Amino acid sequence: MGGLWWWVHARSARDIVETFAETVVVEDPGRLADAPTWELTEVDIDDRDDLALQELRAQRESQ
Structure with missing residues (x-):
């Protein structure tokens, strides 16, 4: 199992889910505390x- 990961700047978590499929x-605060070590690409929802x-x-959008 795998996936693609980004650090998305958005107004809310709900905006992210409603904007991007899958x-x-x-x-989780524990996982987010480790986020700086993940070296994620940062993107803006807009x-x-x-x-x-x-x-x-x-x-x-097609959904």
Whole structure:
């Protein structure tokens, strides 16, 4: 099992799930405390030009 991981800047976790298909938001404080060591790419939910998330955004919009 695997997946792709990003640090997404958004107004809320709900906005992330409603914007991108096949998305899970990590909200556990213990896991988030370790996040700085994950070396994640940071993206902004409002950046529609971000190629990494365009497919997930388009999939959600088609739903």
